[in-house]
Amino acid sequence: MLIQLVNLSKVYDIGAVRVEALRGINLSIERNEYVAIMGPSGSGKSTLMNVLGCLDTPTSGEYLLNNNRVSEMDDDQLAEIRNREIGFVFQTFNLLPRANALHNVELPLIYNGTPTQQRRQLAKEALEKVGLEDRMHHKPNELSGGQRQRVAIARALVNKPSIILADEPTGNLDSKTGDEIMEIFEALHEQGNTIILVTHEEYIAEHSDRIIRLRDGSIERDESMSR
Numbered sequence: 001m002l003i004q005l006v007n008l009s010k011v012y013d014i015g016a017v018r019v020e021a022l023r024g025i026n027l028s029i030e031r032n033e034y035v036a037i038m039g040p041s042g043s044g045k046s047t048l049m050n051v052l053g054c055l056d057t058p059t060s061g062e063y064l065l066n067n068n069r070v071s072e073m074d075d076d077q078l079a080e081i082r083n084r085e086i087g088f089v090f091q092t093f094n095l096l097p098r099a100n101a102l103h104n105v106e107l108p109l110i111y112n113g114t115p116t117q118q119r120r121q122l123a124k125e126a127l128e129k130v131g132l133e134d135r136m137h138h139k140p141n142e143l144s145g146g147q148r149q150r151v152a153i154a155r156a157l158v159n160k161p162s163i164i165l166a167d168e169p170t171g172n173l174d175s176k177t178g179d180e181i182m183e184i185f186e187a188l189h190e191q192g193n194t195i196i197l198v199t200h201e202e203y204i205a206e207h208s209d210r211i212i213r214l215r216d217g218s219i220e221r222d223e224s225m226s227r
Contacts, residue, residue, distance in 0.1 A: 001064075002162060002194055003029040003052065008061030008071075010047050010217075021047040022058070023217040029196070031162070034189045036197045036205035039214035046167075048214065049198045053165050054082045066162050083112050087156030087164045091171035093148045095140045095155075101127060102136040105155045112159070126154035130184055146177035153184060157193075164188065166197045170204055182207045 010022040022044045029035055039045045050056040051063060054070055057078070063071040066085055073081065087108075088094075095104045105123040114122070127136050130150040140148050149169060156164050166185070170178030186207060189195050197208060205211050206225065213221040 001028055002031040002033075002066060003027070004062070004064040005051075006062040006064075008051070008058045008063060010044075010051060010056070011059045020217050022051070024061070025217075025219060027212070027219065027222075029194070032189070032192055032194055034185075034195045034197075034207070034209045036199055036208035036211045037214065038199060038202075038205050038211055039220075040200075042216075043214040044217040045198050045214050047217075049165060049167055049196075052163075052196060053086050053088060054078045083108060083159065085162040087159060087161040089149070089152050089156045089164065089166040089169045091168040093140070093145075093152045093172075095148060095151060097140055100137050100139050101132060101143070101151045101154075104140070104151055105136075105158050107155060108159050122158050123154070126158040127151070129157060129188075130154045144177070145173050146180055149173065149177075149181050150184065153181070153188075157188070162194060164193055164195045166195065168199055169197065170199075170201070178204070 005025050005027040008022060008025040009020065012019045012021055025048065037045050037048060051058055058071050061071065065081065068081060070081065102123050105126050106119050109119040109122060124133065124136065127133050130153050132147060132150050132154065135143060135147060143151065170181055173181060182204065185195055199205050208225060210224050212219060
């Protein structure tokens with residue numbers, strides 16, 4: 001089992017108001033699953049993504065990732081497991097504007113101390129996987145939106161993480177480019193990657209094998225997709 005959430009809750013105290021963002025979530029995700037998380041605004045999907053991505057910790061309950069008890073980790077341990085186990089892809093790409101594609105992809109490897117030569121090689125291989133080997137020396141403003149998202153996906157892949165966690169990865173793209181990005185995710189899934197996708201678009205979620213629907217901080221439905 002790659003991911004296991006047991007009776008997991010997240011509560012925010014905003015002034016005098018207590019907000020239950022997640023309420024007793026029980027969820028298991030196997031290695032090499034392709035899962036979409038859906039739900040209306042305020043359903044808890046962003047909070048769940050932040051917890052799964054080790055960007056936030058639960059108020060109660062357990063989170064096990066690759067047999068690591070994440071729910072009990074401090075900030076330094078969370079940062080380490082994030083860098084080792086999780087590749088992030090965001091709607092807004094989050095690329096360094098003055099750095100070229102190769103350097104943007106190298107960033108996680110710089111943080112974990114990978115030697116320069118090895119780092120360059122791994123970054124080149126990741127860019128080749130997303131079909132951008134001929135654009136590795138271009139800066140973000142010299143790339144299209146789809147190409148920028150490919151750089152972001154290559155950066156997510158470069159550490160060979162356990163999970164690729166994608167938050168609305170086609171949200172800033174036109175539908176044709178969005179389809180091309182989803183084809184990359186499908187290819188990565190076929191190569192053995194575990195993908196968790198947060199989206200509000202039904203047609204994007206339908207690329208996955210399983211859709212988890214949240215409402216009011218709870219799992220409303222967990223359905224397998226027939227292919």
